[in-house]
Amino acid sequence: xxxxxxxxxxxxxxxxxxxxEQPAPKPGQVLIQVLGFGMNPYDRTLxxxxxxxxxxxxxxxxxxxxxxxxxxxxxxxxHDFELGDxxxxxxxxxxxxxYVVASTSKIVKKPTALSYLDxxxxxxxxVAAYNILHYLLQAVPGKTIAIEGASGGVxxxxxxxxxxxxxxxxxxASSKNETYLRxxxxxxxxxxxxxxxxxxxxxxxxxxxxxxxxxxDNGAGVQMIKADGHYVTVAYADVDLSSKPNVTHSQLGxxxxxxxKDALNFLVDVAIKWGLTVRVAASEPFTLAGVQAGQAxxxxxxxxGKIVVMQDHKVIKPVRKxxxxx
Numbered sequence: 001x002x003x004x005x006x007x008x009x010x011x012x013x014x015x016x017x018x019x020x021e022q023p024a025p026k027p028g029q030v031l032i033q034v035l036g037f038g039m040n041p042y043d044r045t046l047x048x049x050x051x052x053x054x055x056x057x058x059x060x061x062x063x064x065x066x067x068x069x070x071x072x073x074x075x076x077x078x079h080d081f082e083l084g085d086x087x088x089x090x091x092x093x094x095x096x097x098x099y100v101v102a103s104t105s106k107i108v109k110k111p112t113a114l115s116y117l118d119x120x121x122x123x124x125x126x127v128a129a130y131n132i133l134h135y136l137l138q139a140v141p142g143k144t145i146a147i148e149g150a151s152g153g154v155x156x157x158x159x160x161x162x163x164x165x166x167x168x169x170x171x172x173a174s175s176k177n178e179t180y181l182r183x184x185x186x187x188x189x190x191x192x193x194x195x196x197x198x199x200x201x202x203x204x205x206x207x208x209x210x211x212x213x214x215x216x217d218n219g220a221g222v223q224m225i226k227a228d229g230h231y232v233t234v235a236y237a238d239v240d241l242s243s244k245p246n247v248t249h250s251q252l253g254x255x256x257x258x259x260x261k262d263a264l265n266f267l268v269d270v271a272i273k274w275g276l277t278v279r280v281a282a283s284e285p286f287t288l289a290g291v292q293a294g295q296a297x298x299x300x301x302x303x304x305g306k307i308v309v310m311q312d313h314k315v316i317k318p319v320r321k322x323x324x325x326x
Contacts, residue, residue, distance in 0.1 A: 004096040004291045005062035009049030012295035017288050018060050023101045025075035032087065032102055036120035036286075036310040037095040038066030040153075041213065044298040057093075064095020066308075067102070068110065068120040078104055086110040090123035090260050096291060096309070108264035113271040116316060121278040121306035122267060125153035128234065128252060129161050130263040136232050136250045137207050141166035146205035146224045149212035150186065151177035151304045154234055156279060158209060159184040164274045170205060172197045172220070177304060180279070198223030205229060210237070222247075281305030286312070 001022045006014040025031045043063035045051040067089040071081055081087070087107040094100055110119045132154075133139045145162050149155045150171035162169050163185040171186035174193045181189050190197030198220035208221040208231045215237025222241060225231050230248045233239060241247050270276050281303045284290035294307045310316070 001098040003060075003062045003094075003098070004288060005060040006047060007059045009047065009052070012047070012292040012299070014047065015288060015291050015295060018062065020097075022099050025073055025078075025101045027076040028078065028105075029075040029101045029103050030071045030078060030081055030087075030107065031073035031075075032067060032069035032089060032100050032107075033072045034067055034069040034095065034098055034100060034311070035086075035316045036068045036116060036308055037064050037097075038121050038124060039063075039294045039298060039307040039309065040065060040124050041298060044295065047295060062094050062096050064093065064097065065091055066120060066123040066306075067091060067095040067100060068116060069100070072099075075101075080104060081107070081109070086119075088114075088119050088123050088264060090127050090264060105261045106264075108261070108268055111268050111272050114268075114276065116310070117280050117283065117308060118271075118276070118278050120308045120310065121153070121280055122157070122276070123264070125157050125278065125306070126267045126276075127258075127260060127263040128154050129157040130266055131255070131258050132158065132209055132232055132234075132252055133161055133165065134262075134266075135255070135258055136252065137209075137230055139165055139167055139207060142168070143206040144168040144170065144204060145207040145209065146170040146172065146201060146221070147186075148172050148208070148210045148217050148221055149234075150181055150184075151279075152211055152213065153278065153306050155209075155211040156180070156184050156304075157276070158211065159186055160274070160276055161270060164270050167207075170201050170224070172201075173304075180304070192217075192220070196220075203227070208232070210234060210239075279305035280308055282307045284309045286310060286315075 003018045005018045071085045089102045089107045145167045151173040169186045170188045171181045172190035175191040201224045205224045208225045210221045211234045215235035232250045234252050284294045
């Protein structure tokens with residue numbers, strides 16, 4: 001089988017096709033034929049070497065945390081999944097591949113409510129949004145949440161999950177994304193390129209989530225948070241809370257207490273009961289050229305949304321038994 005990875009740090013051109021043996025599932029695992037995988041900014045830090053100190057990995061490195069695919073083999077002790085099931089998989093690495101093995105605790109069946117594109121783009125941003133609301137904030141219905149960078153991957157999913165949980169949502173982004181924020185369900189919108197959003201929503205939010213790429217918001221989030229609120233940063237960024245010393249600050253990051261299975265099941269529940277979508281900025285072909293093109297987009301300020309790499313529709317087309325998963 002083929003994987004897409006690299007043997008040295010650099011630009012998108014360092015990606016190459018790596019031949020590997022097709023893995024076999026162990027007990028409690030399944031083998032997934034990958035129909036699509038998502039690309040995330042973290043994948044770029046692996047490629048450039050920016051994450052080499054914080055997460056040293058041996059070459060070749062094959063990135064990829066978002067996978068959507070078809071189960072083609074079952075390990076022993078697997079009872080909740082069948083051959084042909086279309087599943088979403090959230091994994092630590094290795095998704096840029098034709099086949100992957102995954103524990104049943106890291107997969108969930110794709111519901112009809114999610115398209116193939118949504119299911120491919122959702123795992124990383126969806127799990128992040130779930131962890132923010134359920135673990136870090138332990139959000140309470142009726143409270144107000146301000147989401148900065150609300151048109152991005154995590155931010156847009158946060159809007160939808162927050163509305164499902166009956167929170168009041170303030171969303172901030174650039175004016176070109178105003179219509180999109182309304183479509184996602186935001187109650188109030190701040191357009192940072194047209195107005196002072198910090199002043200507009202000063203002391204209004206019980207929770208603030210800074211989901212801006214890089215975390216730079218010129219202090220707007222601190223202005224918006226209430227004196228006893230809870231401020232969450234998605235990117236690793238310093239926050240000056242000296243003006244509001246009683247505000248709790250949390251940083252989203254890996255935590256072994258987080259449950260991937262609970263997060264995936266919750267996302268499916270929201271998709272079925274409420275509706276859930278992920279903006280896709282670009283869909284590239286499942287080829288080396290497609291991977292390199294997607295990585296090149298990660299190097300730019302591309303249109304808001306996820307970049308995905310998808311198999312040809314003839315490969316994605318399901319066999320008759322999993323028609324109920326479409």
